[in-house]
Structures are given as C-alpha cells and as structure tokens.
Amino acid sequence: MKTQQIADRLVQLCRKGDFEKAQKELFAEDAISIEQRATPGFEKETKGLGAILEKGKQFATMLEETHSVSISDPIVAGNAIALSLNLDATMKGSGRSTMSEICVYEVKDEKIISEQFFS
Numbered sequence: 001m002k003t004q005q006i007a008d009r010l011v012q013l014c015r016k017g018d019f020e021k022a023q024k025e026l027f028a029e030d031a032i033s034i035e036q037r038a039t040p041g042f043e044k045e046t047k048g049l050g051a052i053l054e055k056g057k058q059f060a061t062m063l064e065e066t067h068s069v070s071i072s073d074p075i076v077a078g079n080a081i082a083l084s085l086n087l088d089a090t091m092k093g094s095g096r097s098t099m100s101e102i103c104v105y106e107v108k109d110e111k112i113i114s115e116q117f118f119s
Contacts, residue, residue: 003107007074007081010105010112014071014085020056023049028111036117052115064090081105081112 001009006026013022033046033055046055067088075082087099099119106114 001110003079003081004074004076006107006110006112007076007083007105010081011071011074011083014069017066017069020053023053023056026112027052027115028108028113031112032114034114034116036119062091064092067096079107081107 010022010026013019013025027049029049030047031049031052033052035044035046037044046052067090068086069088070086072084082102082104085099085101085103088096089099090096102118104116104118105112
C-alpha cells in the first residue's frame with residue numbers, strides 16, 4: 001500500500017472507532033508510539049505493536065463514556081501522515097473533557113513505523 005492508501009484506511013478505521021484493528025492491520029511489529037509527555041500510567045515512548053495495543057486497552061479502561069470522536073481527513077507528504085483527532089469523553093474519576101491532538105505517522109515498507117501525538 002502507498003502512504004495515501006494507508007492514510008485513507010487509517011482514517012476509515014478510526015472514524016468507525018476501530019483503533020485496535022487499525023493498529024493490527026497497519027502498524028509494523030516494531031512500531032513506536034510517542035506521547036507529547038509522560039502521563040500517569042503511560043510512558044512517553046511505547047515500543048512494539050504488542051505494547052501499543054496494550055496501551056490502547058489501558059486507555060479504554062480509563063474511559064467512562066465516549067460522547068464523540070472526530071478524525072480529520074489526512075494530510076500526506078512523502079512517507080508522513082498527519083491528522084487531527086478530537087475526543088469528547090467522560091474519564092473515570094475526572095469528569096467530562098475534550099481532548100484535541102495532532103497525530104503524525106511515519107510509514108516505511110508499507111507499514112506505520114511510528115506515531116506521535118501533539119496537543
């Protein structure tokens with residue numbers, strides 16, 4: 001798959017809420033995930049698809065209710081993909097909040113090898 005095709009598939013799956021399926025299908029086994037900053041319970045950098053999937057499951061347990069998720073159309077340049085993600089959710093013990101991030105992905109050999117989040 002070309003980078004644009006990967007970007008389109010990523011957005012398609014994420015808009016359906018199939019984040020884990022997107023990771024399993026599109027990410028390399030040795031992919032890395034980089035958060036803007038370390039947060040309680042999460043490292044700043046997560047290495048390997050298995051650890052990234054586990055991080056996603058851990059985040060899901062922190063959600064009490066998801067009110068809405070919106071994903072922008074992707075911007076593709078060379079082997080890079082960027083999109084914005086907006087999440088309106090009630091977090092367990094924290095109340096309702098809105099999170100907005102720019103998500104940047106790097107593609108190599110037809111797989112996502114890194115994701116990084118900026119807010």
